Amino acid sequence: MLMTNWVAKAKSVVISIAAIVISIGGWNDTETVLLNTYQKIKTNFTHENEYQLIEKLTVGHSFDYVRQTTGFPQAVKASTIDRGVKFNYFYFDKFLLSIAVKENRVAAYAIQALQNDFMAPIPYTEYTLYESSLAEIIKQPDKNYIESGSVNFYLDAIELGRDALFHQLMVGMYSYTTSNALQTNTISKLDDAYLFDNTQEINSNLGLIRSSEVNTFSISELPDDIVLEMMLTKFEFMSYFS
Numbered sequence: 049m050l051m052t053n054w055v056a057k058a059k060s061v062v063i064s065i066a067a068i069v070i071s072i073g074g075w076n077d078t079e080t081v082l083l084n085t086y087q088k089i090k091t092n093f094t095h096e097n098e099y100q101l102i103e104k105l106t107v108g109h110s111f112d113y114v115r116q117t118t119g120f121p122q123a124v125k126a127s128t129i130d131r132g133v134k135f136n137y138f139y140f141d142k143f144l145l146s147i148a149v150k151e152n153r154v155a156a157y158a159i160q161a162l163q164n165d166f167m168a169p170i171p172y173t174e175y176t177l178y179e180s181s182l183a184e185i186i187k188q189p190d191k192n193y194i195e196s197g198s199v200n201f202y203l204d205a206i207e208l209g210r211d212a213l214f215h216q217l218m219v220g221m222y223s224y225t226t227s228n229a230l231q232t233n234t235i236s237k238l239d240d241a242y243l244f245d246n247t248q249e250i251n252s253n254l255g256l257i258r259s260s261e262v263n264t265f266s267i268s269e270l271p272d273d274i275v276l277e278m279m280l281t282k283f284e285f286m287s288y289f290s
Contacts, residue, residue: 095142095165095166095167095168098140098142098143098166098168099168099169101117101118102143102145102159102168102169103169104117105145105147105154105157105267106154107154107155107156107157107213107215107267107268107269108153108154108213108269109153109154110152110153110154111136111147111149111152111153111154112152114147114154118138118145118147119138121136121137121138121147122137122138122139122288122289123136123137123139123288123289124136124137127148127274127277127278128277129271129273129274129277130150130270130274132150132151133148133149133150133155133270133274134148134149134150135147135148135149135277135278136148136149137280137288139288139289140162141162141163142161142162142163142166143159143160143161143162143163143166143168144159144160144162144224144280144285144289145157145158145159146158146160146266146278146279146280148268148270148274148275148278150270155268155269155270156266156267156268156269156270156274156275156278157266157267157268158218158264158265158266158267158275158278158279159177159264159265159266160222160223160224160263160264161177161178161263161264162224164178165178166178167179170185170217170219170262170265171212171217171265171267172208172211172212172217172267173185173217177261177262177263177264177265178261178262178263179261180261180262181258181259181260181261181262182204182219182220182221182257182258182259182260182261182262183258183259185219185262186204186206186217186219188206189204189205189206190205190206190207191204191205191272192204192205193205193218193220193272193276194235194238194239194242195239196232196235196236196239198281198282198283199222199279199280199281199282200222200223200232200235200236200282201220201221201222201235201264201279202220202221202222202235202238202257203218203219203220203221203222203264203276204218204219204220204258205217205218205272212267213269215267215268215269216266216267216268216269216272216275217265217266217267218264218265218266218268218272218275219262219264219265220262220264220265221235221257221260221262221263221264222263222264222279223263224280224282224285228260231257231260234253234256234257234260235253235257237249237253238250238253238254238257241253266278
């Protein structure tokens, strides 16, 4: 409802500006002013522009084509697992876009929300970030990945079907600026439980994590270890983008 109110106000502002500029004269000038005003309103008060950008991303696109939309990456690093893969990072105020490129093709990409209200659609699902729990989005994961320390994440992974070219979807929690202390603590406890093979603690903490909302996803045709390598540590994130 709040977003709808902003859209209504935006339309009112645009109409008012149009009336003023038209009274001065010149439709071409009016059209330019209206477009600029509308884009600024969408950027400041909605996430529509960002969602549209993300929805255009596809594994298999040429990297040159993608950069027409994203611009140039602010940071690049090479994979230590596959020297033919380069990781490219695009920092937006609302999210971090990471793209793994091999032979000038998008081989994987990941979205990590940097704001709690950034509900980007998760491809090949009916869900969005910060909308539903991980257990709802991926009911039976094929694999899961967890780490705490310099990086702190939990990810469930499933292989997608033929319609998605059998790419892999990872969904979970990985935070730089939207840290949830309870969630971070639970991930750390789960990591320790796996380390000491404590089944009771594993089940307890895993249930808590999978009942939480998610803030990241990735789509990939690459091996899992390369996708995980693409995820920046907190130190790398601060070094590149602070």
